[in-house]
Amino acid sequence: MGTDISGFLEYRAAPQDDREPAWHTAHDLGSLYGGRDYDAFGCLFGVRNHANFRPLAAGRGLPADASAAVKARFAQLTRWYGGDGFHGTTWIAWHEVKAVDWDEPADRPDSRLHEYRRTPNGLRMTGKAAWSPAFADAVGLERGEDRQWPEGSEWLVGDTLYRSVTIRRRDAVTETGGWRPVWEAMDALAAQHGDDNVRLVVWFDD
Structure with a gap:
């Protein structure tokens, strides 16, 4: 059985009044990324990390201030699976993605x-x-x-x-690969709302 990724891109927009800025859903990840790449999952989120990367954003859980759509979807999954059918919930902000050293090697050679x-x-x-x-x-x-x-x-x-090979981050998340549409969508949102106000929330199921 394989592991698949799901999630949403969110942005935080300044309100028109004195309320705290709120997060809103921009894209379902499935509309931008449809792959199953364990090297990328491990490099980014520590899931199926056979290549032995130091994950960029592992185990952070669901953001407490997640958008209403993300909270609703997460609640639905919890009702369906009781917390056992999905795992690895975490998130990463656009400013973190922009700061990645894609030439950084994994901590150890690939387990495969x-x-x-x-x-x-x-x-x-x-x-x-x-x-x-x-x-x-x-x-x-x-x-x-x-x-x-x-x-x-x-x-x-x-x-x-x-x-026995040690791979780099750019080998796992290639510049022209399946994650490119995700990064482009996040970059476009950041141009409007700022790098700190765009993030990707994900979870995995087996």
Whole structure:
């Protein structure tokens, strides 16, 4: 079973009277992002963090001042699932996204070995393996044994090269990838309301 992300973009607008500024819903995340990318989930929010990043915004929970639409949706999910069907609720502000060093590497090598095949044009990455029977047999791993391999370690098993790699944030959240429409929408809202007054609220379900 996979893990999916849901959420909303919010903005905080100055009121026309003396009341405190309130948060409003701008976009359903599903209208901007429809992917399931665990490297991005881990890098940004600490969910499915197989690549071992220091998450940017993990475990913050639902903002106490969330918009009415977000609170209503969250209450609905709680009634449906009793709190067991969704998890990882958190949020990140636009000014935090803007300040990210996308060249920052993960804290440790990816828990999954990167797999490559040799081609006439050089190595071609074919995937990542949390567990590979062929690799386990080659190096003597027991079923379910979890081992952290040093950065750069590699093994050629048949036609497949297995390599231990530490990835950077920009590898997980690529500049032209699925998160680009989200960042563009947040940037547009910030141009009107300010960087501190735009945020993304998310949660996950399995």
